[in-house]
Amino acid sequence: MIPEPIDVAMPDLLLELFCEEIPARMQAGAAENLRKLVTDALVDRGLVYEGAKAFVTPRRLALAVHGLPAHQPDTHEERKGPRVGAPEAAIQGFLKAAGLDTIEQATIESDPKKGEFYVARIHKHGRTTPEVIAEIVPEIIRAFPWPKSMRWGSGTLRWVRPLQSILCTFGPETEEPEVVRFEVDGLKSGDTTRGHRFLSSGEIRVRRLDDWMTKLEAAFVVADRDRRKDIILADAKDLALAQGLELVEDEGLLDEIAGLVEWPVVLMGSFDAGFLDVPDEVIRATIRINQKCFVLKDPKTGRLANRFILVSNLKASDGGKAIVAGNERVIRARLSDAKFFWDTDRRTNATVPLAERLAKFGNVTFHEKLGSQFERIERIAALAKALAPLVGASPGLAEQAALYAKSDLRTEVVGEFPEVQGLMGKYYARLEGLPEEIALAAEEHYKPQGPGDRVPAAPVSVAVALADKLDTLTGFWSIDEKPTGSKDPYALRRAALGVVRIVLDNGLRLKLSEFVEPDLLAFFADRLKVHLREQGARHDLVDAVFALPDQDDLLLVVKRVEALGRFLSSDDGRNLLAGAKRAANILRIEEKKDGVSYDGGVDLVLLHEPEERALAEAIAALGPKIETALAAEDFEGAMALMAGLRAPVDAFFEKVTVNAEDKALRANRLRLLADIRTATRTIADFDRIEG
């Protein structure tokens, strides 16, 4: 029989930092930072643990580390000292460094070279884990990486908001744990915490994680953030369902709300159905941003219902009646404002002609050095008109759409809720009876905004979207406001990536050099590289294609990169690449040594070996065909032809010595290598390809 292992309970650590309300957006990051900083510091000091979990609520940041040893492992160290009979100063220095009292505590060893010398054998007992914790936690608190921190009262400690108490206990599950004692700027650690701000009173004594959780729960605190989210979501859905409605889910809002409550109580309120005249997006923006409430949808109509879900932090003595009434009042006031803006805008648009509305943009500076918004709109309109034929749009319609596209920026609704810009333009254009292309372009010309955003496809939208982005890029480039490092205040990278995605997704043929200067073209190349890399393309292939001259047509660049990728994954491709790189390497060395270029002019008479003759003939025969294929943008065809070079190149390197004794022969062979380089360079710069 195998004996049962003796179950020695390993001790656990519980740490809770209790403070005034932590901003919701910082909570998840802070929990992760606390976990990482404490566990890393423990491991650094030889304290390996079994598991760790962080908790965060608006008022507390906590960490439980499970399965820690009771003390650090002992350490042994050998420290070599001075030779026996060394000067007193050296001996004393050694004693001090090794932590010995007298030289008798050191042993003497001998070495054939050095003779007799002292060695200190230092045996250090590991410190107890609480001692180590008491050392690292204050350090972590003092240097905690909050995005923004502050001082309070007369102290100098920095924390996200005033830190009020610290709980820190350590011990195995089976015993009464000890309080890990330390002090941070006058704040002493202990074993007490507090419950909900309003639903609980007095201090709560805690031993370890399990009773911390249960006692907090009894004191109306759900410590686990994910559980709070689950409760909110489940209760919100239930309330909606009971009314035959659907919750409009919103992960960002849910995250934020979970950071605003310790005891979520989900309630439903309503507003006057008359407000539903206002577009859904505006209602949602009002309720979400200003009030941090969820909106609900009527599944029968697909439109918003006149209800909302609020999450309070209080189990109120009247069941939440006063809270709902209060929130309804605020939402009523907010929606009255929104409806007032919406009505005002519609009235203005109906009575003031577009030209007059646009003229007002003359007073708005777009950028000090780039003129007014009005001048910018005119530039975009002219560019959209010029781009229209290239994207299959009517020039007149594209120009008109571009003039309209920014007009909603001066409306009341967009002034109040900037995030519905474009969308309002679409609604207003429809109300004004403008062609649908113009309405769509008003919304879509801002797209794509981020990596997940849709790329416009309607030709008029495409023309305006390209014109808008190109004007921004060329404008800021002309005044030397380019992105540097992490600084990109005008979101120029996003604009350039937007152009890249619009061109590629729509299969547009656009010679960018006709619209932008070379330096900006290089910026596009970078964005394309990033974009292709994210899609899994090899960045070296992109480099190899961009190394060719006149690569300003993004669609062709991509087609070429794709064909190249396929070619190189074939046997012929891989071998030809090896041969071409070998040729290029030899040339690089020899051309440098000789100080000449071997490009052009192979002398057929000097080709003695059959392999070199065959290679020269192959290049001569395939060259024009490859060129024809390339001219027809048939990259696959060109690569297939190029594959024909593989056998002659391989045979050449196998049989022919390039660096022949005869100088003329050597030069001619180097020229033949240069022909390989030239031939492959019609497709890509093989030298930049890895492998």
Next chain:
Amino acid sequence: MIDPALPPHMRPDKSFQGLILALHAFWADKGCVVLQPYDMEVGAGTFHPATTLRALGPLSWKAAYVQPSRRPKDGRYGENPNRLQHYYQYQVILKPSPANLQDLYLASLEAIGIDLRLHDVRFVEDDWESPTLGAWGLGWECWCDGMEVSQFTYFQQVAGFECAPVSGELTYGLERLAMYVQGVENVYDLNFNGRDGAEKVTYGDVFLQAEQEYSRHNFEHADTQMLFDQFRMAESAAAKYLEAGWSDDRKRHLMAQPAYDQCIKASHVFNLLDARGVISVTERQSYILRVRELAKACGAAWLATAAGGTPAT
């Protein structure tokens, strides 16, 4: 809780004036000096020297006061039930910020009749910054059932100087709070004096006409040439007083407050010019910077006074 024996004209939930009286009583009880409003036009209670200047330097300070605040751009000709170009802030400053400041604030809400077992009070992140005062702090907007009723800030920097000790600042939006406790939807319907029938005076009776007149003034008629002149005059006067006030080898200052008055003046004149729409976006920034420079110089002067922590020799 509200004393049930109080007559309506003194009760915070029945009259606007009662709300002010209740806050005065509460904070006087906590050791604050209860001051009167500063006698100049300001955009917020923070501009009162009792906050801006007293927040600087090492000396303790506790004060509470009402400050009429002018935001020329927020005028709506008396037509919007929530927006005013002139409104009241109740301002409390405690230096150093006590450890129980949040509890004190919550107790003050109870004192004006907000039952914390019935209402959902929340501290929602809101960092405060005043570019014109060169000041910033961290704190929250305080929500009651979804409505922002106060601003709660721990000052970190004022007039470009680090605050040590740190002051805690509470700013109550009195009209909003009164609307909430009185259950009124339109600010002009607030009961001002707590009386009924013929004796009743509403907020509208007191301020509606003023809102209409000042909206016309702020947006249409304020004499911009005069205002531009006043800005320059205030700026140069501040510089003059600052220069004249230095003594003892620039170790002590004898006229920090008169200089700061001119800084306040410049700030308000700028707000009026802004409302008149005669300051372009780019100019705007430079005006803000000019006021900030004045504020910084005044802060430096204040620190060289007795109340700023430089003892008289």
